[in-house]
Amino acid sequence: MRASLAPRSPAPTLLALGLALLALLASSGARADDAPARLVLWHAYGESEARGLERAVDAFEAREARAGRPVRVEVTAIPFGAYATKLQTAIPAGHGPDLFIDAHDRIATYVEAGLVRDYGALAPELASDFEPSLLEVLRYEGALFGVPLSVKSLVLYVNLDLAGDARLDRVEDFERLLDHRPEGVVPLAWEIDSAYAGAALFHAYGARYLDDEGRYALEGERAERALERMRALVSEGAVPEESSGELVRNLFRSGRAVGAVSGPWLAPDLPRELRWAVRPLPRIEAEGEDARLVPFSTIEAAFLVARAGQRDAAEPALARSLALFLAGREGALVRAREGGHVVASRAAWEDPSLAREARLRAFHDAAIEARPMPTHPHMSRVFGPVDRAIRKVLRGDLAPREALVEARHRFEDETRPPPPPRDPTWALVAVSSALLLVTLALARQITRAEVRAALARSLPAYAWIAHAFVVIVLLVVLPLAVGALASFFAGEGAELHYVGVANYVDILSARGGDLLGHGSFWVVLAVTVLWTVANVSLHVAIGLVLALLLSSPLLRLKALYRLLLILPWAVPSYVTALAWRGMFHRQLGAVNALLDVVGVPPVSWFAHFSTAFAANVATNVWLGFPFMMVVTLGALTAIPKDLYEAAEVDGAGPLEQFRSITLPLLRPALLPAVAMGAVWTFNMFNVVFLVSAGEPDGSTEILVSEAYRWAFTRGHQTGYAAAYAVLIFGILLLATRRSGAGARARRREVGA
Amino acid sequence: MTSLSIRHVEKKLGGAPILRGIDLDVRNGELVVLVGPSGCGKSTLLRTVAGLELPDAGAIHIGDRDVTRLAPRERDVGMVFQSYALYPHLTVRENLAFGLTLRREKKETIDARIAEVASTLGLEALLERYPRDMSGGQRQRVAMGRAIARRPSLFLFDEPLSNLDAALRAEVRVEIKRLHARLSATMLYVTHDQVEAMTLADRLVVLSGGVVEQVGPPLEVYARPKSRFVAGFLGSPAMNFVAVRREGDRLRAAGVSLEVPSSLETPTSLALGVRPHDVRVAREGDGSAALSLVVDVVEAMGFEAYAHGRLEGSEDAFVARLEGSAADRVEPGLRLALDVTHAHLFDEATGRSLGSVSPAGGEP
Numbered sequence A: 001m002r003a004s005l006a007p008r009s010p011a012p013t014l015l016a017l018g019l020a021l022l023a024l025l026a027s028s029g030a031r032a033d034d035a036p037a038r039l040v041l042w043h044a045y046g047e048s049e050a051r052g053l054e055r056a057v058d059a060f061e062a063r064e065a066r067a068g069r070p071v072r073v074e075v076t077a078i079p080f081g082a083y084a085t086k087l088q089t090a091i092p093a094g095h096g097p098d099l100f101i102d103a104h105d106r107i108a109t110y111v112e113a114g115l116v117r118d119y120g121a122l123a124p125e126l127a128s129d130f131e132p133s134l135l136e137v138l139r140y141e142g143a144l145f146g147v148p149l150s151v152k153s154l155v156l157y158v159n160l161d162l163a164g165d166a167r168l169d170r171v172e173d174f175e176r177l178l179d180h181r182p183e184g185v186v187p188l189a190w191e192i193d194s195a196y197a198g199a200a201l202f203h204a205y206g207a208r209y210l211d212d213e214g215r216y217a218l219e220g221e222r223a224e225r226a227l228e229r230m231r232a233l234v235s236e237g238a239v240p241e242e243s244s245g246e247l248v249r250n251l252f253r254s255g256r257a258v259g260a261v262s263g264p265w266l267a268p269d270l271p272r273e274l275r276w277a278v279r280p281l282p283r284i285e286a287e288g289e290d291a292r293l294v295p296f297s298t299i300e301a302a303f304l305v306a307r308a309g310q311r312d313a314a315e316p317a318l319a320r321s322l323a324l325f326l327a328g329r330e331g332a333l334v335r336a337r338e339g340g341h342v343v344a345s346r347a348a349w350e351d352p353s354l355a356r357e358a359r360l361r362a363f364h365d366a367a368i369e370a371r372p373m374p375t376h377p378h379m380s381r382v383f384g385p386v387d388r389a390i391r392k393v394l395r396g397d398l399a400p401r402e403a404l405v406e407a408r409h410r411f412e413d414e415t416r417p418p419p420p421p422r423d424p425t426w427a428l429v430a431v432s433s434a435l436l437l438v439t440l441a442l443a444r445q446i447t448r449a450e451v452r453a454a455l456a457r458s459l460p461a462y463a464w465i466a467h468a469f470v471v472i473v474l475l476v477v478l479p480l481a482v483g484a485l486a487s488f489f490a491g492e493g494a495e496l497h498y499v500g501v502a503n504y505v506d507i508l509s510a511r512g513g514d515l516l517g518h519g520s521f522w523v524v525l526a527v528t529v530l531w532t533v534a535n536v537s538l539h540v541a542i543g544l545v546l547a548l549l550l551s552s553p554l555l556r557l558k559a560l561y562r563l564l565l566i567l568p569w570a571v572p573s574y575v576t577a578l579a580w581r582g583m584f585h586r587q588l589g590a591v592n593a594l595l596d597v598v599g600v601p602p603v604s605w606f607a608h609f610s611t612a613f614a615a616n617v618a619t620n621v622w623l624g625f626p627f628m629m630v631v632t633l634g635a636l637t638a639i640p641k642d643l644y645e646a647a648e649v650d651g652a653g654p655l656e657q658f659r660s661i662t663l664p665l666l667r668p669a670l671l672p673a674v675a676m677g678a679v680w681t682f683n684m685f686n687v688v689f690l691v692s693a694g695e696p697d698g699s700t701e702i703l704v705s706e707a708y709r710w711a712f713t714r715g716h717q718t719g720y721a722a723a724y725a726v727l728i729f730g731i732l733l734l735a736t737r738r739s740g741a742g743a744r745a746r747r748r749e750v751g752a
Numbered sequence B: 001m002t003s004l005s006i007r008h009v010e011k012k013l014g015g016a017p018i019l020r021g022i023d024l025d026v027r028n029g030e031l032v033v034l035v036g037p038s039g040c041g042k043s044t045l046l047r048t049v050a051g052l053e054l055p056d057a058g059a060i061h062i063g064d065r066d067v068t069r070l071a072p073r074e075r076d077v078g079m080v081f082q083s084y085a086l087y088p089h090l091t092v093r094e095n096l097a098f099g100l101t102l103r104r105e106k107k108e109t110i111d112a113r114i115a116e117v118a119s120t121l122g123l124e125a126l127l128e129r130y131p132r133d134m135s136g137g138q139r140q141r142v143a144m145g146r147a148i149a150r151r152p153s154l155f156l157f158d159e160p161l162s163n164l165d166a167a168l169r170a171e172v173r174v175e176i177k178r179l180h181a182r183l184s185a186t187m188l189y190v191t192h193d194q195v196e197a198m199t200l201a202d203r204l205v206v207l208s209g210g211v212v213e214q215v216g217p218p219l220e221v222y223a224r225p226k227s228r229f230v231a232g233f234l235g236s237p238a239m240n241f242v243a244v245r246r247e248g249d250r251l252r253a254a255g256v257s258l259e260v261p262s263s264l265e266t267p268t269s270l271a272l273g274v275r276p277h278d279v280r281v282a283r284e285g286d287g288s289a290a291l292s293l294v295v296d297v298v299e300a301m302g303f304e305a306y307a308h309g310r311l312e313g314s315e316d317a318f319v320a321r322l323e324g325s326a327a328d329r330v331e332p333g334l335r336l337a338l339d340v341t342h343a344h345l346f347d348e349a350t351g352r353s354l355g356s357v358s359p360a361g362g363e364p
Helices: A010-027 A047-066 A080-090 A104-112 A132-137 A171-180 A195-204 A221-236 A245-253 A264-269 A316-327 A329-339 A346-350 A358-369 A379-395 A400-414 A425-447 A449-486 A502-508 A521-551 A558-570 A573-583 A590-597 A609-637 A641-650 A654-682 A685-692 A703-713 A718-750 B042-050 B092-102 B107-121 B136-149 B166-183 B194-200 B218-223 B228-233 B324-329
Strands: A037-043 A071-077 A099-103 A146-153 A155-159 A186-189 A257-262 A276-279 A283-286 A289-292 A296-305 B002-013 B016-027 B031-035 B057-062 B077-080 B154-158 B187-191 B203-208 B211-216 B240-247 B250-253 B256-259 B270-274 B279-281 B290-300 B304-311 B317-323 B333-338 B344-347 B353-356
Touching: A037 A047, A037 A316, A047 A071, A047 A316, A047 A329, A071 A316, A080 A099, A080 A104, A099 A104, A099 A316, A104 A146, A104 A296, A132 A146, A146 A316, A146 A329, A146 A358, A155 A358, A171 A186, A171 A221, A171 A257, A171 A283, A186 A245, A195 A221, A195 A283, A195 A296, A195 A379, A221 A283, A221 A379, A221 A400, A245 A257, A245 A264, A257 A264, A276 A358, A296 A316, A316 A329, A329 A346, A379 A400, A425 A449, A449 A718, A502 A718, A521 A558, A521 A609, A521 A654, A521 A703, A521 A718, A558 A609, A573 A590, A573 A609, A573 A685, A609 A654, A609 A685, A641 A654, A641 B077, A641 B092, A654 A718, A685 A703, A703 A718, B002 B042, B016 B042, B016 B211, B031 B042, B031 B194, B042 B077, B042 B154, B042 B187, B077 B136, B092 B107, B092 B136, B107 B136, B107 B166, B136 B154, B136 B166, B166 B194, B187 B194, B194 B218, B203 B218, B203 B228, B211 B218, B211 B228, B228 B270, B228 B344, B240 B317, B250 B270, B279 B317, B290 B317, B290 B324, B304 B324, B317 B324
Parallel strands: A037 A071, A037 A099, A186 A257, B031 B187, B031 B203, B077 B154, B154 B187
Antiparallel strands: A099 A296, A146 A296, A155 A257, A155 A276, A283 A289, B002 B016, B002 B057, B203 B211, B240 B250, B240 B270, B250 B256, B270 B344, B279 B333, B290 B304, B290 B333, B304 B317, B344 B353
């Protein structure tokens, strides 16, 4: 399992719900009295790691059977993206597992929600099998809530062919490679501008993200000098710019990086012919001393589910016994051998059968040296602000000190307490009286004889549309209503409370900040409007020009061109978006390569609002013009040819014919297409999220992607995000109603 | 003075010859009607004059300007389309003003011209309407108005009445005739309707297969068709053709004996053309050439009636016009008297007219 940084999307959640339903059905089968005891184990491993776990579970079952205590363990894999949500909903409802495997950094959440129970005291020989530091992070308020199964952290991958005899145990060694490296080879592929991977350097400088109370702590001279060092590494070229996990993977896989900073998850992706080795992260000269880059580590642990007298309580001792077996030497050996787990058990590593697993051992040693990810719930909210601070410094937009001050503000803004609860009585009274009035009005209507007669007449018709009505209510109306309702609430889980219109007030007042300041609703709205206008005008202009070219009688191979031009439309938009994102990379993208040919120096596309915005627009124009082209082509063929002839005889040249015949006659067909295109573009999440991802510094976010950030990456402020969504809905409703009225008026004027 | 002259114009469309060397002169103020069956090239000729098609060979002059290679807008012609081609997004006023605005006429000029055209065509009440809100006849008048408003030196009409119903067509036909008289404009008018052609034309041009068959005043063309094609095309019901046998110095056609005209040289395959109006029911003792018609259908029109059938001793269909009152007294074997002075003789091989015939003396 990787660190829990990936955003969660609703699709895996739905999938997980479906799986859970299946699991529930499977587990609720009748159980005979003499059947073996049953345990349910959940994990979110990928394929090969899951295999290791299952073999170890088999070994446990075999051991118990030999001891005359037959047990059956059901191992269920849950998609990673939905894992935490799934645990938090299934366990309180009594559908959860008996034990589950997860990263240690969510321990506080699980304990405080009462989902897990402690292990009590471990037998001394077992306790001494683990590094004390690992057990330490699995304790919460003194009690042990998990046993460590495996450890993971970032390590240094070295391409042995490229490295040659170079000593590469210091960052400075990589910097020296700059002078004599092959063309196109990066010394060290490192996602240095992400708070997760960049943490190693902050740690080397003695800086940290949060203090023990979960307050923002990344400031002061050490942190600033760490940022300076990062900037130096990138600007001199030792580390690539605009890095991402994907870029690190690709560079190293394709032999274009001497070293790479990545986790054990990179290893299975490497081609067989690549000669590589794993080492601890390099050392670095920091604050005048020789320091080691210390990454965050993640400890995967087995947690026991607390079941407060729910279901058919299987012996709690059995689950604990399985957990200890998996963590201990015997289970660990199976997991390491069969599934490549970087196991935590020290005894396992002394076993001769693991002696030859040099890479696995290297992953382990690096992780033991690493710093366990802090478990404070605020940890997940510090990454976003720190990411931005690093990027701003790397681009030279801000000095380190200002960047860190800004990160603190942002962190505090995102972790601010939810608005205080309000008394919902007033709102309830208002809503229920409105409902009452509506009901009364309806009742009065129905008592009228002619209405009743009309109703009776159309009753069969209502029966025919009933199923569609039900589906629309379930899939459209209900979610809309729930979303709108959610916008009046704040807080999570048990702390959910009614806050009145506080979310709206916060949004519209920019949370008390500058109305035209960074991230204010009004600024994002302005960007969104600009985005929509720019895209739709280009869509129409390009679509129109291409349609005119395609409809020209002189053009040959029309069918071929038409196919090629519709192609961008047929490719899934996220694929296109990812491709364009790659093309706009500063060092490795195709766009800069083309510019280089004509002598234009490389552009950092995502470093400035204008260029990042242009990159987004380019992508979305690529995606959007075929629709306008097809609509225009259709409308063009509907214009009678003799109108052009009449105009020609009347004295109109080609331009005048276009202006006074083509354009006015295209308008009735284009107006609805433009309205529709505007709505799509206004809500074009994919492109903004995948291409610029809001870079630089969130300035290219549009309203939907901003709402997404609040819902999923800024600590699940769902009520706040829902209020955003309601505002978007309102804006679009107003806009389309107005343009719809305009279009209708013009259609009356032009005729069908 | 010649307002339009067309010289040796040839045109192929998609490889097929449509116009095969057309020569035509239209005098100033004259209304010339191009008539012919579908595919004879009359519309193509009109479009070539308008400049919407360019000829492959030949030359076109309007006035004394060579316009052969000019774009339509440089030719100073006004055209009325079969579909009217009114601009659907413009009002009647804007439709009328379209060409004038493009020529950057002054606003007062445009307004004055529109008022004039509107009063000429009775469009005053329609000026602010859109084409879709008008009837076919109204649209047709607007289409004419649009052509008139610009005062072109040549008007072109491409089957302007074919989308109207019969009653309206007759009405507008008269209106066009009046309009022509009032404007004394040069007009080239294309139609496949021979009634329009006969009633409107100062001169008639009958086209067939991309060549001019005959040019002349309508009555002359009707009375003296130069070919069997022209004879058959003009007149309704169409002229009857009866196969002719040669017997010595006489011609026999289904019981009629004729003298060989002096113009007839080599004996060839011949046909006798008789218009349905040129026969009458034979009376007792009627000595002139008599035909016997085996009638199968009688169309009674009131004022007149048409008897359809076959001539005795012939395979050719034959139509005879009768008095309206005779319709219910028609017997299967109808004796008809033929006034041969109105009959035409045609060379079956070339289709050329051999002129009128005179009756042979005495009984056959």
